[in-house]
Amino acid sequence: MADEQKPDGPQAPPPAGGEAKPAPPKPAAPAAAAPPKAPAVMAATPWDSELSTEIKERFGDQVTETSTYLGQNFIVAKAEAAIPLVEFLKLEADFDYLVDLTAVDWPKRAERFDLVYILYSYARNERVRVKVPIADGYKPQTSVGVHLTANWLEREVFDMFGIEFDGHPDMRRILLPEEWQGYPLRKDYGIFQQDERWVQENLLIESGQ
Amino acid sequence: MPDATFLDSTELVLNMGPQHPSTHGVLRVILKLDGEKILGTECIIGYLHRGVEKIAENRTYAQFNPYVDRMDYVAAISNGLGYCLAIEKLLNVEAPPRAQAVRVILTELNRIASHLLWLGTHALDIGAITPVFYCLREREEALKIFEQYCGARLTTHAFRIGGLLYETYDGFEKDIVAFCDMFLPKVDEYEELLTNNRIWVGRLKGVGILTADECKEYGVTGPMVRAAGLKADLRKLQPYSGYEKYDFDIPIRQTGDTYDRYMVRMEEMRQSVRIMRQAVAAIPEGPIMGKVGKVIKPPVGEAYVSIEAPKGELGYYVVSDGSTQPYRIRVRPPSFVNLQALDRMVKGALIADVVAVIGTLDIVLGEVDR
Numbered sequence: 001m002a003d004e005q006k007p008d009g010p011q012a013p014p015p016a017g018g019e020a021k022p023a024p025p026k027p028a029a030p031a032a033a034a035p036p037k038a039p040a041v042m043a044a045t046p047w048d049s050e051l052s053t054e055i056k057e058r059f060g061d062q063v064t065e066t067s068t069y070l071g072q073n074f075i076v077a078k079a080e081a082a083i084p085l086v087e088f089l090k091l092e093a094d095f096d097y098l099v100d101l102t103a104v105d106w107p108k109r110a111e112r113f114d115l116v117y118i119l120y121s122y123a124r125n126e127r128v129r130v131k132v133p134i135a136d137g138y139k140p141q142t143s144v145g146v147h148l149t150a151n152w153l154e155r156e157v158f159d160m161f162g163i164e165f166d167g168h169p170d171m172r173r174i175l176l177p178e179e180w181q182g183y184p185l186r187k188d189y190g191i192f193q194q195d196e197r198w199v200q201e202n203l204l205i206e207s208g209q
Numbered sequence: 210m211p212d213a214t215f216l217d218s219t220e221l222v223l224n225m226g227p228q229h230p231s232t233h234g235v236l237r238v239i240l241k242l243d244g245e246k247i248l249g250t251e252c253i254i255g256y257l258h259r260g261v262e263k264i265a266e267n268r269t270y271a272q273f274n275p276y277v278d279r280m281d282y283v284a285a286i287s288n289g290l291g292y293c294l295a296i297e298k299l300l301n302v303e304a305p306p307r308a309q310a311v312r313v314i315l316t317e318l319n320r321i322a323s324h325l326l327w328l329g330t331h332a333l334d335i336g337a338i339t340p341v342f343y344c345l346r347e348r349e350e351a352l353k354i355f356e357q358y359c360g361a362r363l364t365t366h367a368f369r370i371g372g373l374l375y376e377t378y379d380g381f382e383k384d385i386v387a388f389c390d391m392f393l394p395k396v397d398e399y400e401e402l403l404t405n406n407r408i409w410v411g412r413l414k415g416v417g418i419l420t421a422d423e424c425k426e427y428g429v430t431g432p433m434v435r436a437a438g439l440k441a442d443l444r445k446l447q448p449y450s451g452y453e454k455y456d457f458d459i460p461i462r463q464t465g466d467t468y469d470r471y472m473v474r475m476e477e478m479r480q481s482v483r484i485m486r487q488a489v490a491a492i493p494e495g496p497i498m499g500k501v502g503k504v505i506k507p508p509v510g511e512a513y514v515s516i517e518a519p520k521g522e523l524g525y526y527v528v529s530d531g532s533t534q535p536y537r538i539r540v541r542p543p544s545f546v547n548l549q550a551l552d553r554m555v556k557g558a559l560i561a562d563v564v565a566v567i568g569t570l571d572i573v574l575g576e577v578d579r
Contacts, residue, residue: 040508040509040531041509042509042510042511043508043509043510044510069510069511069512070298070299070301070510070512072512072513096425097425097428098428099428099513099515099522099524099541100513100524100526100539100541102526102539104528104536104537105537116526116539118513118524118526118541122425122439122441125446125447127513129513147426147428148426148427148428148549149426149427149428149546149549151549152545152546152549153546160262173255174254174255175254175255175258175578175579176255176258177255184260184263185262185263185537187266189263191263191264191266191267
């Protein structure tokens with residue numbers, strides 16, 4: 001359908017947004033050719049509500065942003081404030097269900113990863129996302145003490161991104177084999193890349209591809 | 210009289226799976242046993258890991274659409290709906306009313322098909338062999354409608370971002386009504402076989418209890434949380450695709466044991482029929498595709514959209530960098546999260562209960578491992 005640029009293997013991940021708009025006659029330009037413009041940013045608007053004011057009062061400069069995009073509220077917080085914030089949301093704002101915990105890799109940023117906590121409150125029927133930018137190698141505190149769900153979710157984040165959680169009861173890989181080398185969902189991990197040695201030793205074939 | 214060493218060796222480690230028939234796929238559960246009593250479990254998953262989220266980053270939005278069907282392959286249409294809604298949210302478009310109605314009909318039909326497969330295999334695990342034949346017989350009728358509509362039975366790729374690709378075929382409405390008429394009495398038939406069956410009740414009642422609070426703690430969703438007395442259904446709480454227009458009930462039960470989960474799912478099938486009847490009686494005329502360009506290119510941003518899949522909350526967290534390929538897609542799989550509660554549910558129970566509980570979790574390993 002879309003006769004646009006086809007994904008051609010391990011493509012260099014574009015920076016946060018600044019990809020030039022390809023013209024219809026299909027420029028054979030790989031991502032590197034176009035000089036990155038000023039990166040487009042998410043057109044989020046400030047989120048003003050009782051809750052966001054309370055969060056700002058309580059956490060001060062630990063919370064850097066409370067915004068809304070497409071009707072979905074999110075909070076950006078510093079790494080040290082992540083667990084207190086999630087706990088506060090659970091105990092005092094009824095966000096008692098951790099829907100999901102995941103990460104996003106931004107290799108060009110100084111704080112390489114975004115940890116994303118998606119929370120839901122049955123009482124308010126409302127969702128909120130907590131985004132926590134962290135640097136590569138930083139060990140965020142585990143949230144298993146607040147939400148038991150986080151156990152497997154954090155293991156998956158560790159498995160896919162190599163973010164180790166401090167104080168997690170069982171910090172092992174969950175989907176990939178335990179001896180596997182590399183973290184597949186990092187942007188510098190190619191789409192065809194694999195742990196050749198593991199494949200040869202365990203599957204007794206040259207390559208899984 | 211057994212000697213002392215025999216008495217000491219109380220703990221036994223037993224492997225269940227990954228090829229055990231009642232694990233419904235390649236799930237391996239390591240059981241720590243004291244006699245037949247379960248002291249603890251550990252799930253080993255990942256046998257079906259295909260890296261769906263990585264693939265997404267290397268495909269365009271439209272190209273990734275068929276991949277989502279391969280996660281929960283018994284409810285492929287629900288997966289497709291969630292994905293399309295998520296991208297539509299990012300694009301800030303809505304499918305036209307006609308497309309929404311057809312989507313609801315097919316999704317509910319898929320819910321019935323998914324529940325039927327669950328019921329059949331669950332009953333088979335418990336030792337009731339008959340229901341699976343009946344369930345697959347009725348499921349076949351649903352799959353035939355999918356096949357007529359889009360040419361595929363299982364991994365349907367029925368929806369497109371922005372609406373539908375295919376108009377309904379001639380006689381679609383008639384087929385749906387005929388299915389509803391045929392199917393509703395069948396649910397009673399299944400219930401006659403099982404609901405008051407002494408063996409069935411004995412194996413399920415009081416087994417694998419998960420209370421509402423525990424459900425929240427473990428993030429468990431879908432029929433499991435409704436069986437524990439929480440009226441949590443995203444179709445009602447945060448309606449999507451026009452569900453607010455239809456009149457239906459959310460069945461709930463109170464104790465949260467395996468039997469209640471069975472009852473909730475049975476009632477859900479009836480409610481799905483109700484929704485389908487209302488939707489099919491009033492499919493609006495009009496276009497089936499919204500205003501979406503040939504090249505799908507959402508603005509920079511992110512969104513989390515979730516739907517009530519047959520197994521629970523299925524969510525897509527999509528991050529767009531303004532290009533034609535998603536920067537990151539995270540799938541929030543209900544099966545993966547629900548499976549985590551297995552340990553809590555079977556602690557202190559017997560080995561046979563593990564089979565019952567895994568059956569009632571209604572997991573699909575394709576979705577657990579992605």
